[in-house]
Amino acid sequence: xxxxxxxxxxxxxxxxxxxxxxxxxxxxxxxxxxxxxxxxxxxxxxxxxxxxxxxxxxxxxxxxxxxxxxxxxxxxxxxxxxxxxxxxxxxxxxxxxxxxxxxxxxxxxxxxxxxxxxxxxxxxxxxxxxxxxxxxxxxxxxxxxxxxxxxxxxxxxxxxxxxxxxxxxxxxxxxxxxxxxxxxxxxxxxxxxxxxxxxxxxxxxxxxxxxxxxxxxxxxxxxxxxxxxxxxxxxxxxxxxxxxxxxxxxxxxxxxxxxxxxxxxxx
Numbered sequence: 001x002x003x004x005x006x007x008x009x010x011x012x013x014x015x016x017x018x019x020x021x022x023x024x025x026x027x028x029x030x031x032x033x034x035x036x037x038x039x040x041x042x043x044x045x046x047x048x049x050x051x052x053x054x055x056x057x058x059x060x061x062x063x064x065x066x067x068x069x070x071x072x073x074x075x076x077x078x079x080x081x082x083x084x085x086x087x088x089x090x091x092x093x094x095x096x097x098x099x100x101x102x103x104x105x106x107x108x109x110x111x112x113x114x115x116x117x118x119x120x121x122x123x124x125x126x127x128x129x130x131x132x133x134x135x136x137x138x139x140x141x142x143x144x145x146x147x148x149x150x151x152x153x154x155x156x157x158x159x160x161x162x163x164x165x166x167x168x169x170x171x172x173x174x175x176x177x178x179x180x181x182x183x184x185x186x187x188x189x190x191x192x193x194x195x196x197x198x199x200x201x202x203x204x205x206x207x208x209x210x211x212x213x214x215x216x217x218x219x220x221x222x223x224x225x226x227x228x229x230x231x232x233x234x235x236x237x238x239x240x241x242x243x244x245x246x247x248x249x250x251x252x253x254x255x256x257x258x259x260x261x262x263x264x265x266x267x
Contacts, residue, residue, distance in 0.1 A: 033179040036114060036125070036156035044110045046189060049230070052202050053104075056229035060209035065096050067213065111158040115149045122188050125156065127176040135175075143172065200241055203230040207246035215252060219243060 034042070048054065052061075069092040073085050117123040125143040129135035145168050146152045153159030155172035165173070172178055203226050210225060211217055226238050233242065244254035 032182055033126070034182050034185055035177075035179050036111075036158055039180050039185055040111045040114055040158060042185070043113060043189065044107050047110070048107065050202075052206065054206075054229040056210075056225055057202075057206040058100075060206050062093075062096075063213045064209050066093065069093065111153055111156075112149065114156075114158070115152045117188055118152060119149075123180055123184055125152075125178060125180060127172055127178045129171075129176045131175045143178065200233065200237060203233055203238075203242045204245045204249065206230075207242060208249040211246055211250045211252070215250060222246070 066089060069089045070085065072092070073079055073088045076083075076088065078088055079085075114123065118125055126140050127143050128140055129138065143155070146155060150159065151166065151169050154161050154165055155169045156178050157173055161170065161173055206229060207222055207225060211222070222243060223235075223238055226233055226242055248254050
């Protein structure tokens with residue numbers, strides 16, 4: 001089997017090798033490329049944010065689940081049988097955590113989506129052989145000789161090599177750097193997931209879950225929570241929508257009084 005290749009970019013980038021700098025055409029700028037492993041991670045993170053599974057949201061949901069377990073305890077038969085609250089909640093949360101782990105199994109399938117996009121021609125996979133200066137001189141080339149999903153995953157190091165790996169797959173995985181162009185990946189990511197993502201609604205729900213357990217949360221703390229977990233929400237959208245809507249959802253006034261309350265003057 002022959003690997004068909006095609007030179008795509010003709011750039012002049014300095015390469016550091018054997019103590020000297022060498023200028024070669026065709027070598028890609030690393031800041032414009034992304035490895036398949038990093039691409040799979042980016043896709044997974046994008047989907048997890050969309051599904052409300054950021055670190056902050058995990059914490060907020062777990063706090064909410066603990067509160068629900070405490071309420072269930074008051075009406076449970078186990079309470080009458082002498083089971084303590086802490087034991088009841090712990091047992092409930094063990095089941096909850098296991099369900100979360102089971103649900104996350106689906107997110108391990110994201111390398112398959114990269115394979116499907118490459119097979120469809122939506123994403124193009126490139127490689128550079130950096131094992132020697134002579135091979136570096138060939139520059140950046142497109143991969144076009146993989147016949148199966150397994151070969152694609154092995155060549156991109158998304159799947160461990162085994163004894164049946166072909167010579168092409170072995171060379172790509174061991175001697176070459178395989179990558180996508182970031183611009184191509186971003187364009188694909190914009191349409192790879194469902195289009196019903198509502199970041200404002202997700203941020204509001206996550207923040208309201210935190211406010212439910214801490215109604216005295218300062219606005220600045222809430223802003224930092226949203227900054228860390230919903231990076232695409234502007235300060236204006238936070239102040240005008242997320243913060244007031246989250247407060248209203250837990251029974252608070254849409255806008256709290258800034259600073260300490262004023263004391264009435266006595267005449």
